[in-house]
Amino acid sequence: MKRQREDHLRWFLSEIPALRESDTVSADTLAILEARYRAELEADSSSRTRGSRKLVFALISVIASLFIAGGVISFIAWNWHVIPIGAKSVLAILVLLIPQVAGGCFLFLSRKAATLPGREGIGILHAILFGAAMAFLGQIWQIPQDLPFFLLLWALSSLACAYLYRSVSALTLGLLLAVIMTGLQDSSGMIYLLFPLLAAAAPFAVFGRKTDSPARNVYANWIFVAATVAGLFIFVHRTEVFYAIALFPEVFAALALAGRLLEKEDIPNSRKPLRLSGSIGLCVSLCVITQTNLWDNLYFSHSFSFGIGFSLLSLFFVLLVAAVGGIQLFRERRMDSSEILILIAGILPVVLLWIATTAHLGASLESSWDYRIPQTYLIPPYFPIYLLAFGALSAGVILHMTPEKMGTNKKLLPSCLLLLAAGMPFIICRDLSFPFTFLCFPAIAFACTSVYWTGVALDVRGGGKTARNVRTLGILAVSLSVLFFTTPFSEGLTRDLYDRENLPFASIMLLIFIALPLLAAWRYRKSERRPNFVSAFYPLFMGIFAVDGLFQQQPRELAVWCDLIFMGLIAFEGFRIGISRKSLIAVNASGILLISGILARFFDESTTFLLKAAVLTACGIGLFAVNAVLAGSYRKEARNG
Amino acid sequence: MDKRALRIILFSLLCACQFAVLVWILGSALSLRFFAPVIRVECRLYDPYDPLEGRYLHLQPTKEEILLTNDRKLSEQLVDPSNGFRPRNAWVRYAPDSNGLWKPDCLFLKRPEASDGPFVPCFLKEIDSDRVLLVLPFDRYYLQEDLALKAEELLHGHFDFMPVMEISVGRKGNWAIKSLLVAGKPVENWVKEEGKTNNRAGQIQSASHSQSSIIMKTMLILSYILKIFS
Numbered sequence: 001m002k003r004q005r006e007d008h009l010r011w012f013l014s015e016i017p018a019l020r021e022s023d024t025v026s027a028d029t030l031a032i033l034e035a036r037y038r039a040e041l042e043a044d045s046s047s048r049t050r051g052s053r054k055l056v057f058a059l060i061s062v063i064a065s066l067f068i069a070g071g072v073i074s075f076i077a078w079n080w081h082v083i084p085i086g087a088k089s090v091l092a093i094l095v096l097l098i099p100q101v102a103g104g105c106f107l108f109l110s111r112k113a114a115t116l117p118g119r120e121g122i123g124i125l126h127a128i129l130f131g132a133a134m135a136f137l138g139q140i141w142q143i144p145q146d147l148p149f150f151l152l153l154w155a156l157s158s159l160a161c162a163y164l165y166r167s168v169s170a171l172t173l174g175l176l177l178a179v180i181m182t183g184l185q186d187s188s189g190m191i192y193l194l195f196p197l198l199a200a201a202a203p204f205a206v207f208g209r210k211t212d213s214p215a216r217n218v219y220a221n222w223i224f225v226a227a228t229v230a231g232l233f234i235f236v237h238r239t240e241v242f243y244a245i246a247l248f249p250e251v252f253a254a255l256a257l258a259g260r261l262l263e264k265e266d267i268p269n270s271r272k273p274l275r276l277s278g279s280i281g282l283c284v285s286l287c288v289i290t291q292t293n294l295w296d297n298l299y300f301s302h303s304f305s306f307g308i309g310f311s312l313l314s315l316f317f318v319l320l321v322a323a324v325g326g327i328q329l330f331r332e333r334r335m336d337s338s339e340i341l342i343l344i345a346g347i348l349p350v351v352l353l354w355i356a357t358t359a360h361l362g363a364s365l366e367s368s369w370d371y372r373i374p375q376t377y378l379i380p381p382y383f384p385i386y387l388l389a390f391g392a393l394s395a396g397v398i399l400h401m402t403p404e405k406m407g408t409n410k411k412l413l414p415s416c417l418l419l420l421a422a423g424m425p426f427i428i429c430r431d432l433s434f435p436f437t438f439l440c441f442p443a444i445a446f447a448c449t450s451v452y453w454t455g456v457a458l459d460v461r462g463g464g465k466t467a468r469n470v471r472t473l474g475i476l477a478v479s480l481s482v483l484f485f486t487t488p489f490s491e492g493l494t495r496d497l498y499d500r501e502n503l504p505f506a507s508i509m510l511l512i513f514i515a516l517p518l519l520a521a522w523r524y525r526k527s528e529r530r531p532n533f534v535s536a537f538y539p540l541f542m543g544i545f546a547v548d549g550l551f552q553q554q555p556r557e558l559a560v561w562c563d564l565i566f567m568g569l570i571a572f573e574g575f576r577i578g579i580s581r582k583s584l585i586a587v588n589a590s591g592i593l594l595i596s597g598i599l600a601r602f603f604d605e606s607t608t609f610l611l612k613a614a615v616l617t618a619c620g621i622g623l624f625a626v627n628a629v630l631a632g633s634y635r636k637e638a639r640n641g
Numbered sequence: 642m643d644k645r646a647l648r649i650i651l652f653s654l655l656c657a658c659q660f661a662v663l664v665w666i667l668g669s670a671l672s673l674r675f676f677a678p679v680i681r682v683e684c685r686l687y688d689p690y691d692p693l694e695g696r697y698l699h700l701q702p703t704k705e706e707i708l709l710t711n712d713r714k715l716s717e718q719l720v721d722p723s724n725g726f727r728p729r730n731a732w733v734r735y736a737p738d739s740n741g742l743w744k745p746d747c748l749f750l751k752r753p754e755a756s757d758g759p760f761v762p763c764f765l766k767e768i769d770s771d772r773v774l775l776v777l778p779f780d781r782y783y784l785q786e787d788l789a790l791k792a793e794e795l796l797h798g799h800f801d802f803m804p805v806m807e808i809s810v811g812r813k814g815n816w817a818i819k820s821l822l823v824a825g826k827p828v829e830n831w832v833k834e835e836g837k838t839n840n841r842a843g844q845i846q847s848a849s850h851s852q853s854s855i856i857m858k859t860m861l862i863l864s865y866i867l868k869i870f871s
Contacts, residue, residue, distance in 0.1 A: 077695030081785040081829050093663055100656045108649055130659050137663060139695075139783045141670030142818040153662060160655045164648065609695050609786055 009041040054116050055215065057627055061121030062169045064623035069128035071617030076136045078609040088140045096133040099126040103165065116216075117627065123167025127158040127174070148190050151181035159200050166212070168220045175201055175227035182234045191238055194231045201227070206258060206274065214271070221273040225255065229281065252281035673817045677809040680735050680743040680759055682779070684806055686796065686821075689781075696789035697781040698821065698828070700806060704744045706772045707733065715748060719768060726768045732814060733775060734760040742805065745775060755812040762814050779808055782821045784828065792832045796823070804828065 016034050019025050025033075072095060080088065103126045106118060131154040138145060158174030161167060178197040185191035205224035208217035232251060256278025263272045686698045720726050732753055736746035743759075753760050764776040784792065796802055807819040821828040 077786075079695050079697075079783045079785045079789075081788060089667060093660075096659055096663060100659070104652060104656070107652060108645070133659075133663055134666065137666045137670070141667075141674070142783060143666065143670055143673075144778050144816060157655070157659055160651075164652050164655060 006044050009037050057117035058120045060623055060627045061117040062124055064620045065121045065125040067616045067620030071613045073132050074609045074613035092133050092136040095129050099129045119165045120167050120169050123161050123165030124169040127161040127170040130157045148181050148184050151177050162204055168216055172223050179227055179231045182231050194235055198228055218271045225273050225277040252278050673809040673811050677811045679807050679809050681805050681807055683742050683803055686804055696786045697783045700780055700782055702777050705775050707745045707748050729765050731763055731765050732760045733763045734758050759810040760814050761816050779818055782818055788829055788832050795835050
């Protein structure tokens with residue numbers, strides 16, 4: 001918004017000489033206007049710079065805190081034998097007391113209590129070190145570990161830290177721990193605690209504070225959405241199948257409704273996490289629900305009744321969302337034929353999905369009424385998937401018929417694309433009865449790539465920001481799939497790469513990955529939209545990791561090749577016309593993930609904990625020092641005017 | 642009450658709760674160590690690694706099963722006629738044998754009373770014709786990283802050093818490993834002593850090896866010289 005305002009102000013100021021020449025406005029009035037708007041422009045740009053500096057400082061202090069916490073944990077993990085058990089216990093208590101005292105002083109005695117970097121840094125340090133202190137005591141006294149209970153206490157404490165320090169990083173830790181805790185549970189017991197924990201985080205994450213920056217609130221929203229989705233997936237996996245039918249559509253519908261009520265209209269989609277994730281999630285969950293094996297497990301029993309009940313409830317929520325959207329469209333816009341087409345395109349897949357689901361429900365009812373009846377279906381088991389694909393494709397066709405409206409249709413387009421992409425692996429696997437892994441990896445790669453190409457196609461037709469977002473989503477998805485197919489989970493060549501003998505080579509790789517985004521940033525500072533040579537190098541590095549996939553003699557190599565060709569095409573595109581800044585960031589995000597992979601491999605058992613502790617603590621202290629020096633220099637700069 | 646005062650109270654409450662958790666852990670550990678009876682259980686071990694917790698010795702009690710021949714009622718309770726056996730949590734009571742080592746003696750599906758003898762929670766993994774396989778909870782002993790590596794190296798393949806863990810068992814089945822004994826000594830001391838002996842033996846061996854290799858090389862050179870002259 002600020003950037004847009006700045007652009008408008010700049011445009012107005014550029015028009016002043018022309019106005020002066022044409023004599024349409026008197027010179028005095030023009031001078032007053034120029035002085036006023038130039039001052040506003042300067043104030044806006046300086047406040048934006050201050051905001052971005054604050055964000056950088058906050059980021060550095062969070063990373064520094066993570067490093068220091070990692071150092072403390074590594075130091076503890078050495079399991080010192082020379083220190084007496086009593087002294088170690090005192091040390092464990094000190095591990096908690098130090099951040100408590102520092103936090104208290106910072107929050108209530110320091111004048112800098114309101115600064116974002118400080119709150120984030122000390123908040124996350126306090127949250128992490130409570131867990132470290134508990135683990136330390138458990139180790140010293142060789143007490144049995146009750147991991148879920150430990151994680152529950154840690155998550156609760158982290159959420160409390162998030163509220164008290166107003167720290168998004170502590171909130172992230174709390175939600176992460178809640179999800180891990182859910183993952184460690186079986187069907188009974190503490191698994192239901194996920195919901196109170198999410199509810200406890202919701203006020204902070206969803207509503208935010210007016211004094212906090214919008215970017216921070218959006219980040220907190222995204223984190224909350226991610227934790228909700230991940231937690232629900234685990235919950236459904238651990239419990240009964242019919243919960244999937246019940247929970248997913250309801251939760252996503254609630255998110256979509258919350259987004260509609262709380263999020264502003266005139267902001268990009270990436271800043272509307274609740275609405276975006278709600279509407280996409282709703283469509284994807286409906287798509288997944290039509291998977292026949294989900295219904296296959298339901299017999300005419302209490303589960304079946306629950307399934308029908310919940311499915312009707314879901315339908316109610318879906319209709320509610322559709323009605324709210326429809327009413328808004330009718331109230332705010334003048335409906336012409338294109339608008340009506342778009343509305344149909346958006347509603348069609350949802351309606352078809354519900355017809356398909358209900359039809360399949362009937363089919364399952366027939367087959368599961370009596371187990372003595374052979375498994376015959378009234379309609380083929382994959383019929384809903386066909387309907388789904390047909391619906392998504394027809395929606396796409398209708399959208400292509402109205403290209404001039406595609407850019408404005410922010411709500412319905414991502415849903416249709418996601419339907420198209422998400423249905424693909426299921427169609428192939430269910431219909432052809434091939435093993436899931438054989439076709440799923442290439443199908444995922446294909447689906448990710450198709451998202452990107454759809455974005456490109458939309459961009460060509462003047463799709464605007466939506467098209468760029470879809471493109472970025474596609475690039476990110478493909479980059480993540482490359483990462484998934486190659487580095488972190490695989491063994492073979494990449495594993496050898498991180499052995500000590502190959503450390504120099506791995507270090508060079510690491511440096512290149514670090515240098516790549518820096519180089520890109522430098523190029524973009526120099527000139528926007530120029531031929532970008534950096535992107536041309538990217539596939540080479542991807543190739544090295546992909547070799548591992550080839551050595552494994554597994555079908556995933558197909559996917560790796562698909563991805564590599566895709567990355568090559570991006571590079572070619574970037575080389576030719578220069579790719580957008582967002583796309584480059586997305587591509588390099590996978591580079592950063594690869595760096596994390598390499599670092600994780602480096603910090604394996606061949607490196608002693610004392611060395612890790614020393615390296616991490618030194619890095620943390622160094623980063624805090626960098627922060628202090630930078631803050632000092634900026635303060636001096638501000639004082640000098 | 643103003644906002645600042647409320648925040649101070651909430652922050653103090655958080656700190657107090659966190660501190661109370663640590664005190665609770667410490668208190669339960671101390672009460673177990675100093676007041677609970679100790680049982681001695683024979684085990685096997687090896688050295689695993691955890692990126693957060695460091696190195697520890699993975700312990701596996703040698704006896705991880707219980708016979709059901711004398712308890713038909715229990716076996717009937719464990720095996721449901723319609724669904725068969727289902728893995729589940731239970732409690733196992735320990736009893737000493739003639740060597741002073743404790744072994745699983747009796748299985749309880751509900752938590753027994755403290756007067757029944759020392760018991761710990763366990764997990765019933767599977768059932769054979771007349772015995773139940775248990776998963777016992779004491780599975781790790783934390784040790785300094787270098788000592789853990791050394792212990793694994795020294796104990797690898799040496800079955801004559803069967804380690805024994807001393808476990809304090811509380812009244813409610815809570816427990817903590819008090820120490821791990823190898824050849825009657827705490828494992829830390831044993832590793833240090835054995836390490837020194839091995840180092841000395843290694844030095845002597847390497848010295849003798851280097852001497853013999855020098856002799857061999859000299860002999861070889863001499864034989865070459867002789868060949869040349871002949």
